[in-house]
Amino acid sequence: AQSVAQPEDQVNVAEGNPLTVKCTYSVSGNPYLFWYVQYPNRGLQFLLKYITGDNLVKGSYGFEAEFNKSQTSFHLKKPSALVSDSALYFCAVRPSGNTPLVFGKGTRLSVIA
Amino acid sequence: DGGITQSPKYLFRKEGQNVTLSCEQNLNHDAMYWYRQDPGQGLRLIYYSQIVNDFQKGDIAEGYSVSREKKESFPLTVTSAQKNPTAFYLCASSGRGQKNTEAFFGQGTRLTVV
Numbered sequence: 001a002q003s004v005a006q007p008e009d010q011v012n013v014a015e016g017n018p019l020t021v022k023c024t025y026s027v028s029g030n031p032y033l034f035w036y037v038q039y040p041n042r043g044l045q046f047l048l049k050y051i052t053g054d055n056l057v058k059g060s061y062g063f064e065a066e067f068n069k070s071q072t073s074f075h076l077k078k079p080s081a082l083v084s085d086s087a088l089y090f091c092a093v094r095p096s097g098n099t100p101l102v103f104g105k106g107t108r109l110s111v112i113a
Numbered sequence: 114d115g116g117i118t119q120s121p122k123y124l125f126r127k128e129g130q131n132v133t134l135s136c137e138q139n140l141n142h143d144a145m146y147w148y149r150q151d152p153g154q155g156l157r158l159i160y161y162s163q164i165v166n167d168f169q170k171g172d173i174a175e176g177y178s179v180s181r182e183k184k185e186s187f188p189l190t191v192t193s194a195q196k197n198p199t200a201f202y203l204c205a206s207s208g209r210g211q212k213n214t215e216a217f218f219g220q221g222t223r224l225t226v227v
Contacts, residue, residue, distance in 0.1 A: 051211050104155055
């Protein structure tokens with residue numbers, strides 16, 4: 001069965017420092033991978049996706065993610081964190097075609113000034 | 114503007130009562146989804162529909178029902194059979210093809226049992 005793991009419930013980082021939010025997946029075949037962000041009492045906002053091609057994907061608000069097929073990982077990164085990046089981040093996978101997205105449990109990012 | 118609209122934003126349900134959450138999209142997307150969010154559990158799939166007049170159960174469909182009579186609309190009914198309905202409910206939609214694989218989400222409905 002397909003699954004997504006976000007091993008850290010909480011990540012704390014100082015403003016201006018690089019940040020990484022980890023994600024690993026377990027899916028057969030070539031999945032589509034996504035990152036979303038959620039602010040309190042709001043829906044999810046799409047950040048970026050990997051479908052095929054270059055392993056480094058750039059997305060909204062300066063975020064990027066690196067797809068690593070051998071490690072089945074898709075970690076979210078940003079070179080310099082902002083306080084406004086503090087939110088809940090979700091990694092998701094779409095196993096194939098038009099199947100529904102499967103989400104990880106989320107990682108709460110806290111950027112401290 | 115284009116997007117997904119969920120209503121109401123907050124909803125209170127009495128014990129034994131059915132309630133219906135609305136989800137409308139004007140993105141011309143074929144597929145629509147309902148997820149439930151509980152603290153620390155991520156998003157869990159309730160139901161999804163890939164085409165009008167067809168829908169499939171997700172991982173936690175018990176106590177819920179849906180309909181898809183129009184492409185734009187995918188309402189979710191939380192029935193009295195759902196024993197623990199207090200949660201944040203999110204509706205999403207997605208289009209076809211590799212360029213449209215991401216799902217777009219509404220702003221959510223917070224349901225509370227009183």
